[in-house]
Amino acid sequence: MNKLIKILLATITSSFLSFSAFAGGHYTGPDLSGQKVVMFGPWLSPEQEIMREVGAIFEKATGATFEYGGSDSFEQQVMIDLKAGSAADLVVFPQPGLAANAAAMGGLVPLGDDIKQMVLDNYAAGQSWIDLSTYADENGKDQFNAIFFRTNVKSLVWYSPDNFEDNGYEVPTTMEDLIALSDQMVADGNTPWCIGLGSGAATGWPATDWMEDIMLRTHTPDVYDMWVSNEMPFNDPRVLEAMDVFGSFALNDDYVNGGSKAVATTDFRDAPNGLFTSPAECMMHRQASFIPAFFPEGVEAGVDYDFFYFPAFSTKDLGTPVLGAGTLVGATNDNPATLEFIRFLMHPEPHEYWMAKGGFLTPHKGVDGSKYASDTFRKLGEILTGATTFRFDASDLMPGAIGAGSFWTGMVDYTNGKSAKEVADGIQASWDAIK
Amino acid sequence: MRKLSLTSILSQLLLLIFVIIWIIPTFGLFISSLRDKDLLSISGWWTSLTTTEINEIHRMLGMEYQIQENNYYIIKGSIFEGNTGKKITSFGITSKKINEFSLGEIATFKDNSEVTIDENGNYVWKSKTEFTKKKGKRLFTTSLSPPSFTFDNYKEVLFKEGIGRAFINTLAVALPSTLIPLIICSFFAYALTWMKFFGRDTLLALIIASLVVPLQMSLIPILTIYNDFGALFGVAAKSYPGVWMAHTGFGLASTTFLLRNFLKSLPNEMMEAAKVDGASHYDIFLKIILPLSIPAFASIFILQFLWCWNDLLVGLVFLDQVPSEIILTAKLKELLGSRGENWEILTTGAFVSMTVPLFIFFALQRYFIRGLVSGSVKG
Numbered sequence: 001m002n003k004l005i006k007i008l009l010a011t012i013t014s015s016f017l018s019f020s021a022f023a024g025g026h027y028t029g030p031d032l033s034g035q036k037v038v039m040f041g042p043w044l045s046p047e048q049e050i051m052r053e054v055g056a057i058f059e060k061a062t063g064a065t066f067e068y069g070g071s072d073s074f075e076q077q078v079m080i081d082l083k084a085g086s087a088a089d090l091v092v093f094p095q096p097g098l099a100a101n102a103a104a105m106g107g108l109v110p111l112g113d114d115i116k117q118m119v120l121d122n123y124a125a126g127q128s129w130i131d132l133s134t135y136a137d138e139n140g141k142d143q144f145n146a147i148f149f150r151t152n153v154k155s156l157v158w159y160s161p162d163n164f165e166d167n168g169y170e171v172p173t174t175m176e177d178l179i180a181l182s183d184q185m186v187a188d189g190n191t192p193w194c195i196g197l198g199s200g201a202a203t204g205w206p207a208t209d210w211m212e213d214i215m216l217r218t219h220t221p222d223v224y225d226m227w228v229s230n231e232m233p234f235n236d237p238r239v240l241e242a243m244d245v246f247g248s249f250a251l252n253d254d255y256v257n258g259g260s261k262a263v264a265t266t267d268f269r270d271a272p273n274g275l276f277t278s279p280a281e282c283m284m285h286r287q288a289s290f291i292p293a294f295f296p297e298g299v300e301a302g303v304d305y306d307f308f309y310f311p312a313f314s315t316k317d318l319g320t321p322v323l324g325a326g327t328l329v330g331a332t333n334d335n336p337a338t339l340e341f342i343r344f345l346m347h348p349e350p351h352e353y354w355m356a357k358g359g360f361l362t363p364h365k366g367v368d369g370s371k372y373a374s375d376t377f378r379k380l381g382e383i384l385t386g387a388t389t390f391r392f393d394a395s396d397l398m399p400g401a402i403g404a405g406s407f408w409t410g411m412v413d414y415t416n417g418k419s420a421k422e423v424a425d426g427i428q429a430s431w432d433a434i435k
Numbered sequence: 436m437r438k439l440s441l442t443s444i445l446s447q448l449l450l451l452i453f454v455i456i457w458i459i460p461t462f463g464l465f466i467s468s469l470r471d472k473d474l475l476s477i478s479g480w481w482t483s484l485t486t487t488e489i490n491e492i493h494r495m496l497g498m499e500y501q502i503q504e505n506n507y508y509i510i511k512g513s514i515f516e517g518n519t520g521k522k523i524t525s526f527g528i529t530s531k532k533i534n535e536f537s538l539g540e541i542a543t544f545k546d547n548s549e550v551t552i553d554e555n556g557n558y559v560w561k562s563k564t565e566f567t568k569k570k571g572k573r574l575f576t577t578s579l580s581p582p583s584f585t586f587d588n589y590k591e592v593l594f595k596e597g598i599g600r601a602f603i604n605t606l607a608v609a610l611p612s613t614l615i616p617l618i619i620c621s622f623f624a625y626a627l628t629w630m631k632f633f634g635r636d637t638l639l640a641l642i643i644a645s646l647v648v649p650l651q652m653s654l655i656p657i658l659t660i661y662n663d664f665g666a667l668f669g670v671a672a673k674s675y676p677g678v679w680m681a682h683t684g685f686g687l688a689s690t691t692f693l694l695r696n697f698l699k700s701l702p703n704e705m706m707e708a709a710k711v712d713g714a715s716h717y718d719i720f721l722k723i724i725l726p727l728s729i730p731a732f733a734s735i736f737i738l739q740f741l742w743c744w745n746d747l748l749v750g751l752v753f754l755d756q757v758p759s760e761i762i763l764t765a766k767l768k769e770l771l772g773s774r775g776e777n778w779e780i781l782t783t784g785a786f787v788s789m790t791v792p793l794f795i796f797f798a799l800q801r802y803f804i805r806g807l808v809s810g811s812v813k814g
Contacts, residue, residue, distance in 0.1 A: 038755055044773035069756030071765075072772035080752060084658030086672040088755060162573055166529040200772050270776045278490040278575050279533050303570050304494075 026061075027347040033063035035337035040081070041092025041327075042074035042202070046293055050357050054350045061344075064337045072200030075404050082107035082332070089338040092149075093328045094202075095396030096132055097403040099146050106138035108145040108330045111342060116144050118346040123148070123363045132392065133328055149345050150354065151326035151361045153380055154209050154288040154393065155310040158272060162304070163280050174314040175217060179248075185283050186254045194257045194282035195250055196271025197264050197412060204408030206268045207246065207415065208395040209323065210286065214242045216321035217312045221389045228394045230431055234402075235424035243420040250415050257282040263415040269294040275305060286310055288325070289380055293359040301358070301376035309383050319388030325396050399434060406430035461789070468786045471583040472779035486579045489521065490533060495550075495560055495571030507561040514574060515556040521578040522554045533575035544572060552576070588783040596774070597758055598784050601766035605788075607675060608750065608762055609743040612682030613736055616690050619683070621732070624694035625720050629706055639695070645688045654752050657681060661753075673760070678753040685749070686739050693738075697731040698724065733802035741792055763788045 037058075043051055048070045055066030069088070071077050075098060081087035082102055091108075093099040102108050120126035133146040157178075164171070167188060172178040182192040197206050215224050219238050226232035227239060253259040257274045258266065274281030276296050285291070292301060299305055312320050329345060331338045344350065348367045354360040358373035361380065372378050395403035410423040466480040478487045493514035501508045515521060525534035528542045528550065536542045541549050548562035550572075558574065593599035626632075627639055661672040670676075701724070709719050750762035761769070767784050774780045796803060 038757060040756065044769055046773075048773075067755070067757040067759070069758075069761065071751075071756050071769065073751075073768075077751060077756075080655060080658070084655045084672075085662045086658050160530075163530045166531050267772075267775045269773070273776060276492070278492045278530070280530050300570070 025349075027057065027344055027349045029058070029062040029340055029344060030336075031063055032337045032340060035064040035335070037064055037066050037090060037335075037337050037341050038088040039066070039068045039090040039092065039329075039341075040074070040078065040088035041068070041070055042072065042094045043068075043092065044070045044072060047359075050354055054353055057349060057353065058341060058344050062337070062340065064340075066341070072202070074202075075400075076201055078102065079105075087332045089331065089333055089335065090341060091330050091332060093146065093330060095325070095393065095404060096135075096328060097396055097398055097400045099133065099328050099330055100135040101400040102330065103135035103137055103143065103145045107332055108135075108137075108143075109332065109334045110137075110143040110145060111147070111331065112144075112334075112339070115147065115339070115342055115346065118343065119147055122346055122366055124365050125363070129363065133330075146328035146330035147342060147345060148326045148363065149329050149350075150290075151324060151363060152289040152359075153361065153383060154323040154325060155213050155321070155383070156287065156289060156307045156380075157310050158275065158285045158287060158291060158305055158307045159283060160275050160280065160304060161306050163275075163283060167283075169283070171308045172311055174311050176314055178311055182249075182255055182284075190280070191255070191257045191274075191282045192284055193249060193255050194266075194271045194274040194285045195263045196266030196268045197415065198267035198270075202404070202408065203264070204410075204412040205395065206271075206287065207250070207263075207411035208403075208407050209288065209393065210246045210250070211242055211411065212391070212394045213286070213310055213321075213323050214245045215239070215394070216323060216389060216391055217318060218242050218245060218316065220318065221321070221391060224391055224394065228397050230398075234428040234431060235421065240420045240424055243414065243424065247414070247420065251417075260415060264412045289361055289377070290359040301374040306376060307379075309386070320386055321389040321391065322383060322387035323391055323393060325393035399431075401434050402427065402431050464782050464786055464789075467778065467782040468588055469584045469586070470588075470779070471580075471585055472588065472777070474580055474583060475779050475782075476776075483584075484582050486581055488524075489578050489580050491576050491578070492530075493574045493576060495558060495574060497569045497571050498566040499569075501566045507563060508565050510560045510566060510571065511558070513555070513557045514552075514576065519580070520583065521556070521580045523552060523556060523576050523578045524554075525577045526552055527575040528572065530573075530575065534577045548572075550574070588779045589787070592780055592783045592787060596770065596780060596784070597761075598763070598766060598770075598787055600758055601761055601763045602787060604760060605744060605750075605763040606791075608678055608682070608754075609740055611675075611679045612686070612743040613740040615679060616683045616686045616739060617732065617736060620687055620690040620694050620735075621725075621728075622720070623687075623691050624698055625716075625724055627691070627695050628698040629719070629724075630716060642688050642691055646692065650685045651748070654748075657684075658752060671755075673753055673755050675754075675760075678749060681749055681753050682743050682746070686742065690735050690739055693735055694728070694731055697728060701727060730802060733799060737795060737799055737803050741795065744791055 037055075039051070039055070041051070048068055051068045052066075055068060058064065059066050074094070078087060078091055078098075079101075082105055087107060091102065093102070099108070116130060119130055123129050129148050130144060133148060134142050134144050137143050159171075167185075167190065169181060169184070172181050185192040195206070197204050199205055212224075215227060218241060223232065223238055227234070227236075232238070249255055250263050251260045256263055268287070272285045272287065272291055272295055275283070275285055276299055292305070295305065309320070309322075312318055329342060331342060346364075348364055351360070351362045351364045351367045352371040355362065355367065355371045356373055358377065361377075369378070395407050397403065398407065406427045410427045413426075414420060414423045463480045466483055467475055470480065470483055473489060474483075474487050477489060491514075495514075496510050496512045500512065501510050503509070523538060525537050526542070527533040527535040528544060529535075538554055539551065541551050543549050546562070546564075548560060548566075550558055550560045552558040552574065556576070556578075560571065593602075627635060658672060661677050665672040665674075665677070705723060706719055709723060714722070745764065746762075747764040747768065750765050754760040754762065754765075756765060756769070767781075767788060770780060770784055
């Protein structure tokens with residue numbers, strides 16, 4: 001696992017370094033007239049419109065029809081569908097843990113060697129992506145079940161350069177500076193942070209990202225890996241320490257827009273709006289690379305907003321860790337049109353289309369880097385190349401019952417005032433229960 | 436003139452208070468759905484008739500718009516598009532002091548460029564040196580906005596956000612899901628009431644017993660059956676016929692029970708007289724029972740229709756969440772997630788979904804009340 005994740009660093013990074021030399025032209029596919037592909041996923045507006053537009057490229061090339069439907073209770077609904085056997089042809093999983101659950105129920109079909117070869121050939125460090133999307137089926141046999149489509153970098157802090165300039169703030173390069181800057185903002189009468197955990201049935205996940213980023217900044221990567229695999233119990237003092245660091249941000253009424261009580265009730269999609277109000281409700285927002293999709297209409301990357309790397313403690317010798325994640329697409333049947341759509345997603349064209357819309361990163365080596373929506377997103381490459389450690393989102397790798405369950409709800413309880421110890425004990429208990 | 440007693444005044448007053456409490460949320464929703472979206476996001480509907488103060492950030496135009504005049508480089512523009520009726524009262528040039536300057540004052544940036552603004556949002560930004568940035572600096576304005584009402588929200592919601600399509604989908608779900616069980620239950624209730632056959636009472640007991648089975652328990656088993664069934668005919672498990680059958684199944688027990696109670700109350704002599712005259716069961720049902728039970732049908736129709744219209748769970752489970760199948764409640768729930776910050780869309784969407792229940796309530800109020808008390812009062 002450890003080695004595998006290290007390769008991921010190379011993986012995403014290379015996507016920024018790849019240039020038009022490989023650019024793939026247009027997708028052409030077999031004639032699939034009269035066939036229909038239905039996709040179900042967690043993406044809602046505005047991502048679902050983009051996904052439908054991507055699907056339209058497929059429709060044009062093959063004659064098949066494509067429909068996409070999204071739900072913000074995706075995690076529950078997809079399980080009902082899979083149990084009943086009536087899931088959509090393609091399912092978009094926001095995390096590998098959930099896809100592994102679906103595979104264990106026998107809900108996903110193996111994608112076959114030709115698609116596996118496409119991932120190996122086209123994705124930087126293809127084998128590591130394959131390992132992350134290979135799960136045991138209902139008979140316990142390992143199958144290659146899904147492809148990664150759309151990856152993101154999580155260790156980012158978004159801010160308004162103008163607001164920083166007006167107040168004379170500098171972008172911090174160490175965690176100590178970041179904390180000092182937050183205190184400075186409070187002293188100036190500003191609110192440093194906007195934090196929102198609300199996300200329908202998935203409420204709580206943004207806090208797990210905070211936790212993971214902080215784990216990587218307070219402990220060595222080995223500890224992180226032990227935490228993910230539960231070799232180190234969830235209520236280990238080292239985890240509690242990270243949770244307390246998160247608490248020093250989220251539970252501090254002066255630090256958070258609306259006070260700590262607002263953290264769990266603010267929707268993650270609304271939270272960044274505070275950067276753009278007059279007067280500004282907050283100065284900084286820590287969120288993954290996809291968040292600009294939810295910024296107010298008309299704001300421009302590099303002008304109205306920018307981002308900096310969520311820095312590491314200078315006193316702890318842990319380098320510059322980076323956290324990332326990705327969504328997967330799996331198939332629930334092996335209809336020709338369904339599998340052809342997966343092959344279509346391995347073609348550079350859909351990647352380039354979404355890149356041009358913003359908020360999209362890809363490990364695909366064949367895409368034309370100039371298609372990125374703005375130079376701002378290209379800067380993400382620097383963050384990745386500067387990383388000394390790269391780790392995949394921990395909650396996404398944990399079993400679904402933890403990573404898409406008790407970890408989320410536990411973090412909500414924590415921001416509502418439950419003690420770190422109680423929360424961690426509860427999560428560990430739920431982990432023991434599924435062992 | 437009748438003398439009003441204290442108790443009747445009190446009870447009337449109490450009634451009035453309850454009515455107001457019940458109506459206020461709907462009324463507020465309606466007002467909100469008609470308000471301008473910028474105003475809606477900063478002030479409550481009860482302030483909709485007063486002038487509202489708005490703080491905004493605007494970015495001035497960039498270098499390509501500059502002109503040269505009297506040794507000055509000048510950029511002119513307006514921060515408002517079209518006539519919004521907003522009147523600026525004060526402005527600022529940094530996020531720290533958003534109303535540092537009043538109208539007519541000259542604000543000076545750090546680079547010594549100067550800006551003035553009039554109350555209609557026209558600004559003049561001048562500098563002795565050439566402007567070199569593609570994008571202008573920010574202006575922070577505080578303006579007073581007069582009350583403003585618009586149908587734009589409805590236009591946007593119905594045609595852009597897909598509520599219009601979801602509305603039609605919901606009709607396509609709710610109408611058959613109401614008519615099918617109504618037709619089945621009318622025959623069934625007649626048989627249970629006026630035909631003598633073996634096991635009739637047991638059947639009735641079974642129906643009453645099935646009323647207590649929560650539908651949530653049966654979702655996955657039914658969907659599994661649909662899959663096998665659908666595979667036989669080569670159709671998708673999640674489809675309109677599927678959701679009609681589901682609603683029919685879930686509604687049949689209660690509709691049959693209600694109708695049976697009503698039919699039981701009809702005088703036995705009438706059926707016997709008809710039988711003596713040689714009428715078959717079919718004649719009796721068609722010529723006597725049906726005309727007599729129109730009120731009962733109407734009230735059952737209303738109850739079942741409203742149930743199907745307001746349903747979320749069945750629609751979520753038995754239909755795909757794609758534009759051609761998604762129902763209104765599911766669409767609203769989706770918008771709540773994806774457009775949670777756009778209140779104008781949520782309030783308008785909610786009001787669109789309420790129109791049909793409201794219409795039915797006002798048009799068929801008489802039957803509605805009868806439906807609610809049916810079974811409890813013998814008619």
